[in-house]
Structure formats: C-alpha cells, structure tokens
Amino acid sequence: MPASIAELAISTKGLRKTYRNRKGLHVAVAGLDLDVPVGGVHGFLGPNGSGKTTSIRMLLGLIRADAGTMNIFGHEVPKHLPDVVGRVGAIVESPKFFPAFSGRKNLQLLAEAIGRPRGIVDQVLEQTSLGERGKDKYRTYSLGMKQRLAIAATLLKEPDLLIFDEPTNGLDPAGIREIRNTMRALSDQGKTVLVSSHILSEVEQVADTVSIIGHGRLLASGRVADVIGNQVATSVRVGVADLAAAHRILTDGGLLVREDGGLLVVDGIADGAEITKRLAAHYLFVNELIPVRADLESVFLQLTADEGLESSGNAK
Amino acid sequence: MRRLTKVELRRLFSRRLTAGALLGAVVVTGMILLGAYQQAKPLSGQQLAFQRAQFDQAHQNWALNGAQQVKDCVKQQAIIQKSDPKADFHCNDMEPKWGVNWGKPKVTFDDLMHSTLLNWSYLMAFIAFLIGAGFVASEFSSGSMGNWLTFEPRRMRVYSTKLAAAGLGLIPATLTLLGLLFGGVWLITARYGSTAGTTGKMWNDLGLMSARSLVLAVVAATVGVAMGTLLRHTAAVIGIAMGYLILIEAIFSHLLQNQQPWLLRLNMDGWLQHGTKYYIQSCKTDSQGQYRCDGVEKLLGFGHSSTYLGLLVVLVVGITAMVFQRRDVN
Numbered sequence: 162m163p164a165s166i167a168e169l170a171i172s173t174k175g176l177r178k179t180y181r182n183r184k185g186l187h188v189a190v191a192g193l194d195l196d197v198p199v200g201g202v203h204g205f206l207g208p209n210g211s212g213k214t215t216s217i218r219m220l221l222g223l224i225r226a227d228a229g230t231m232n233i234f235g236h237e238v239p240k241h242l243p244d245v246v247g248r249v250g251a252i253v254e255s256p257k258f259f260p261a262f263s264g265r266k267n268l269q270l271l272a273e274a275i276g277r278p279r280g281i282v283d284q285v286l287e288q289t290s291l292g293e294r295g296k297d298k299y300r301t302y303s304l305g306m307k308q309r310l311a312i313a314a315t316l317l318k319e320p321d322l323l324i325f326d327e328p329t330n331g332l333d334p335a336g337i338r339e340i341r342n343t344m345r346a347l348s349d350q351g352k353t354v355l356v357s358s359h360i361l362s363e364v365e366q367v368a369d370t371v372s373i374i375g376h377g378r379l380l381a382s383g384r385v386a387d388v389i390g391n392q393v394a395t396s397v398r399v400g401v402a403d404l405a406a407a408h409r410i411l412t413d414g415g416l417l418v419r420e421d422g423g424l425l426v427v428d429g430i431a432d433g434a435e436i437t438k439r440l441a442a443h444y445l446f447v448n449e450l451i452p453v454r455a456d457l458e459s460v461f462l463q464l465t466a467d468e469g470l471e472s473s474g475n476a477k
Numbered sequence: 478m479r480r481l482t483k484v485e486l487r488r489l490f491s492r493r494l495t496a497g498a499l500l501g502a503v504v505v506t507g508m509i510l511l512g513a514y515q516q517a518k519p520l521s522g523q524q525l526a527f528q529r530a531q532f533d534q535a536h537q538n539w540a541l542n543g544a545q546q547v548k549d550c551v552k553q554q555a556i557i558q559k560s561d562p563k564a565d566f567h568c569n570d571m572e573p574k575w576g577v578n579w580g581k582p583k584v585t586f587d588d589l590m591h592s593t594l595l596n597w598s599y600l601m602a603f604i605a606f607l608i609g610a611g612f613v614a615s616e617f618s619s620g621s622m623g624n625w626l627t628f629e630p631r632r633m634r635v636y637s638t639k640l641a642a643a644g645l646g647l648i649p650a651t652l653t654l655l656g657l658l659f660g661g662v663w664l665i666t667a668r669y670g671s672t673a674g675t676t677g678k679m680w681n682d683l684g685l686m687s688a689r690s691l692v693l694a695v696v697a698a699t700v701g702v703a704m705g706t707l708l709r710h711t712a713a714v715i716g717i718a719m720g721y722l723i724l725i726e727a728i729f730s731h732l733l734q735n736q737q738p739w740l741l742r743l744n745m746d747g748w749l750q751h752g753t754k755y756y757i758q759s760c761k762t763d764s765q766g767q768y769r770c771d772g773v774e775k776l777l778g779f780g781h782s783s784t785y786l787g788l789l790v791v792l793v794v795g796i797t798a799m800v801f802q803r804r805d806v807n
C-alpha cells in the first residue's frame with residue numbers, strides 16, 4: 162500500500178519545469194512523481210541533465226515549478242516552505258559561501274539568521290572535522306573542506322531531512338568515503354537523507370531506497386534490492402577448457418551466451434547447476450563458475466537506455 | 478525581521494568592500510576639505526602684490542576712462558532693450574573693486590559649508606550606492622544567495638532586511654563624516670575666513686541640508702541594493718550608473734535642455750538645496766536681424782525634486798521586489 166503524503170519525507174506529483182532558451186522550450190522536469198520515505202538514505206539517480214538538480218531546487222523554493230505539487234513532511238511547498246524549512250538542510254550542487262569570510266564567520270551568520278546559539282557553530286565545525294580550519298577564509302579551503310563546511314551548515318538547523326546534490330563531485334577517494342560515512346551516520350541518527358548522484362556505485366553502497374529518473378520523469382523507484390531484482394536478470398560466468406564447444410552446447414540449449422575475457426557469460430540464468438549439468442552431459446567439465454550479481458549501475462544503464470538517454474544525459 | 482536585519486548589518490560591516498568604500502569616503506571628505514582650504518586660504522605675499530599692482534592699474538584706467546565706458550555701456554544697453562526690455566548690462570557696477578575683481582574676499586562659514594556640503598553629498602551618495610550594490614550583488618555572484626534562501630525562504634523578508642541593513646548601516650557612517658566635514662570647514666573658516674556672521678537661520682538651513690544629505694545617502698544605499706538584486710553583478714551596476722552619468726548627464730544633457738527637470742543630477746541638486754536653478758538657451762533673431770542666444774534662468778522646486786526622487790526610488794525598489802519574488806535563484 163503506498164505511503165500517505167504525511168508519512169513521506171518528500172513527495173512530488175506531476176512536477177514540471179520548462180526553460181525557454183534560444184532553441185525554444187527545454188523540458189527539464191516532465192511530470193515527476195517522486196516519493197522519499199521517512200528515514201534512511203534515498204538515492205536520487207539520473208544522467209546529467211535528467212532534472213535532478215532542477216527538482217531539488219524546486220523543492221527548496223529556489224526555482225518555480227510550472228506545474229505539479231510538492232510536499233515536504235506533509236507540508237505543501239513552496240507555499241508552506243517557511244513552516245518546514247527549519248527541518249531541511251540542503252546542499253545544492255557545489256557549496257556556496259562568502260569566499261572572503263572564514264568558515265566560522267559564514268556559519269555564524271547562518272546560525273544567527275535562524276536564531277541558533279553561537280555555540281552550535283563550534284559544535285558542527287568539530288562534527289565535520291573543521292574545528293582547526295574554522296578561522297581560515299573559505300576561499301582557501303580545499304573542495305573536500307568546502308563540502309564539509311556545507312554539511313556543517315546543514316547541521317546548524319538540526320534537520321530531519323538532508324538533501325545532498327552530487328555531494329562527492331570532485332572529491333578524492335578519501336573525501337568520497339568521508340561523505341558516504343557522514344550520510345550513513347546521519348541516517349543512523351534517524352534523519353532522512355536524499356542524495357542525488359550519477360556515481361551509482363557510491364549510492365549503491367549507502368542507499369536504502371532509490372529513485373531513477375530520466376528525461377525529467379521517474380523510471381524506477383523502490384528498495385535498492387527490489388529495483389535491481391526487478392530490472393536485470395542475473396548472469397553466470399563460466400570457465401571451461403573448450404570454450405567453443407561449450408558455447409555451442411549452451412546456445413543450442415536456448416541460452417544467451419557470449420564470450421568475455423576467456424570465459425563464457427551466460428545471461429538470463431541464475432542456476433549454475435543447470436549449466437554444469439548440461440556441459441557435463443557432453444563431457445565438458447566446468448573449472449570456474451561465478452554468479453554475476455546485477456548492480457545498480459547495470460539497472461541504471463538499462464533503464465536509461467530503454468528511455469533513449471545517452472550517457473551524457475542528452476535526450477535523443 | 479529584526480534578527481535577520483542584525484545579521485545583514487553584521488555582514489555589511491564584515492565586508493572588505495564596505496570597509497574600503499568607507500575608507501574611500503574618508504579620503505573623499507579629506508580631499509573636499511583640502512579644496513575648501515584652498516578656497517579659503519589667503520593669497521601669498523607675492524600673489525597679493527601682483528593683484529594689487531593689477532588693481533591699481535585698472536583703477537587708474539577707470540579714473541581716466543570710466544565715465545566714457547559707462548556712457549557707452551548705457552548706449553549699448555538701450556539698443557538691446559528695444560528687443561529685450563529686461564536686458565541689464567550692469568553699467569552702474571563697472572568700477573573695479575578690491576576684494577571683488579581683484580584680491581580675495583574672506584570666505585564665510587555659511588558660504589563655504591554650503592558649497593562643500595553640496596559637493597560632498599553627491600560623492601557620498603555615490604559611495605553609498607556602491608556599498609549597497611556590492612553588498613547584494615556579491616551574494617548572487619558567489620551563489621550564496623541560494624544558500625541563504627534555504628535558511629530563510631521568505632524572499633520579501635530577505636529583500637527587506639537587505640534594504641534595511643544597507644540603509645541603516647549608512648546612517649552612523651554618514652553622520653560621522655558629516656561631523657568631520659562640519660568640523661573641518663569650521664576650523665578652516667575660523668582660521669582664514671569668518672564664522673562670526675553665522676546666524677541661527679544659517680545653522681538651521683545647513684542642518685536641514687545635512688539631514689537631506691543623510692537621507693540621500695541612505696536612499697542611494699537602498700537603491701544600490703535594489704540595483705544589485707536586479708543586475709546581480711557589481712560591475713553591471715557600476716556600468717549602468719557610469720553609462721547614465723556619462724551618456725545622459727554629460728554628453729547628451731545639452732540636447733536635453735528642456736528635459737533637465739527629469740534628469741537625476743538636477744533633482745538631487747533640487748533636493749539637497751531645497752530647490753535649485755537651471756538654465757536653458759533661448760535663441761531668437763532680434764529687431765536688428767541678429768540671431769542671439771541668451772541663457773534663461775528656470776527654477777526647479779523642492780516639491781518637484783522630492784516627488785521625482787521618491788517615485789524613482791519606489792519604482793526601482795518595487796520592480797526589483799517583484800522580479801526577486803519570481804526569479805529563479807541559482
């Protein structure tokens with residue numbers, strides 16, 4: 162049974178945004194229906210240009226939707242955004258602060274604006290390991306530090322919902338892991354985290370649920386395991402001495418077989434025993450049998466390919 | 478509102494551009510005082526001797542030819558008055574006078590303060606405008622406006638507090654500089670001119686002019702905020718302002734003689750001086766067939782200037798409010 166709007170952290174229905182440019186109208190979001198459950202990490206996936214950032218901006222009241230409805234914790238936004246904005250921390254695209262002010266000063270201004278005590282600034286700086294660099298000017302920060310400062314800013318509100326738009330862009334592996342751990346930790350504290358990304362392996366490691374969009378529309382949504390299970394048949398990689406003979410036998414048996422790096426890949430079958438049985442009947446004995454688990458990336462590529470989206474995210 | 482305004486005020490005074498612009502205002506005030514000093518300081522001994530020699534020569538010439546020069550003047554005046562009855566050649570005022578045509582009259586506090594305050598007010602208003610524009614435009618160009626709106630999404634509240642902060646923030650700075658200006662001119666005239674004739678009415682007029690100067694600076698800062706919000710880049714705001722000053726006020730103003738009451742600078746003048754004068758060229762062929770152009774003095778009332786400036790401010794601030802309320806913010 163679908164969750165009611167009040168039970169969802171975010172809900173959008175028929176969300177639409179078009180931009181006018183020199184070539185005419187460009188549809189950035191085309192009737193997006195998105196549900197983000199309360200609690201856990203929700204991955205918001207889509208190729209570049211698929212409408213992720215535009216959708217997030219509309220939710221935060223930064224840009225106006227042409228049509229559709231949006232709710233955050235049951236409050237209709239942007240109409241009632243002021244009632245709920247205190248529960249939402251967001252980083253949209255890259256972190257944006259006053260470059261000539263120190264990290265601490267930037268946070269102090271934001272904390273004062275929402276009536277938070279000054280002490281919270283040191284607290285969130287420590288929480289994001291920026292305590293020692295808090296007095297330095299923002300412009301001297303590395304990308305990772307800027308991202309951490311942006312996370313610190315979201316924590317000033319003690320939010321129930323955190324929205325991170327491409328939070329690992331430009332970060333080194335250590336920085337990526339740090340952000341991932343932070344998102345997981347926030348989720349473990351009972352907060353809802355919405356993370357938009359096109360780095361699917363990152364999202365897969367941390368997300369509980371995902372929504373995949375393309376062309377500004379929802380393509381798939383649900384628990385990560387369910388989305389993967391629904392969309393992609395599993396495969397088995399098979400090692401055998403006589404590849405050509407094995408290929409012929411399996412193909413004759415109606416299986417989809419291809420060669421890949423000295424092994425056979427049999428698609429559409431999860432049962433390795435069936436393969437060994439068929440080959441053994443022809444005195445071909447398997448020396449390697451590796452079940453290939455479908456991953457989010459393959460789901461993503463399959464879904465976006467079905468929708469005619471290239472990797473760059475441009476529409477056909 | 479109050480909390481947000483306080484935060485905006487803190488941000489305003491934490492900005493290097495604000496500090497730099499206020500420092501610039503101090504320098505400008507110092508330079509204007511230097512100009513006032515140059516105007517007030519007495520002639521050097523050498524200059525005085527030269528002027529005296531010139532005056533003596535002119536006076537000797539007057540003693541010999543003055544009567545004839547007056548006769549000729551009256552005759553010419555009579556000819557012109559046939560076509561222009563109001564023509565006045567000031568024939569009775571032709572005698573060379575020490576302290577008027579030669580030498581240097583003593584400056585009075587009232588006169589020097591009035592001219593100094595007028596010049597200073599324009600520069601202060603421009604500095605206030607830049608402070609206001611840079612204050613908000615930097616938020617758009619750095620992208621932090623979007624971040625700010627995720628903390629306070631009520632845009633009219635955000636916009637109002639920025640206007641209020643820029644306006645309020647300029648008050649103490651302008652008052653301090655006004656104090657410096659008054660003190661400086663007083664010291665200069667006390668030393669080289671005369672302060673004795675400064676009547677209560679003069680003080681009152683100067684006080685009111687200072688109050689109008691303060692209002693002008695505050696209004697300029699808020700208009701700067703509005704323009705910064707509208708154009709989103711300080712350079713664009715400066716470009717528009719300089720473009721207007723150079724193209725409209727400087728280059729094309731002579732083509733717009735009859736439209737002078739609708740130019741910004743003259744109305745600022747009218748506001749500051751509680752009404753002002755301007756001149757238009759009136760050209761016609763006289764009774765002798767000669768084409769003559771004369772400057773005709775016109776008055777621009779305080780009411781016109783204050784209404785013009787008030788409407789302009791409401792228009793700019795109002796249009797920007799509507800644009801900001803609806804605009805997509807990156």
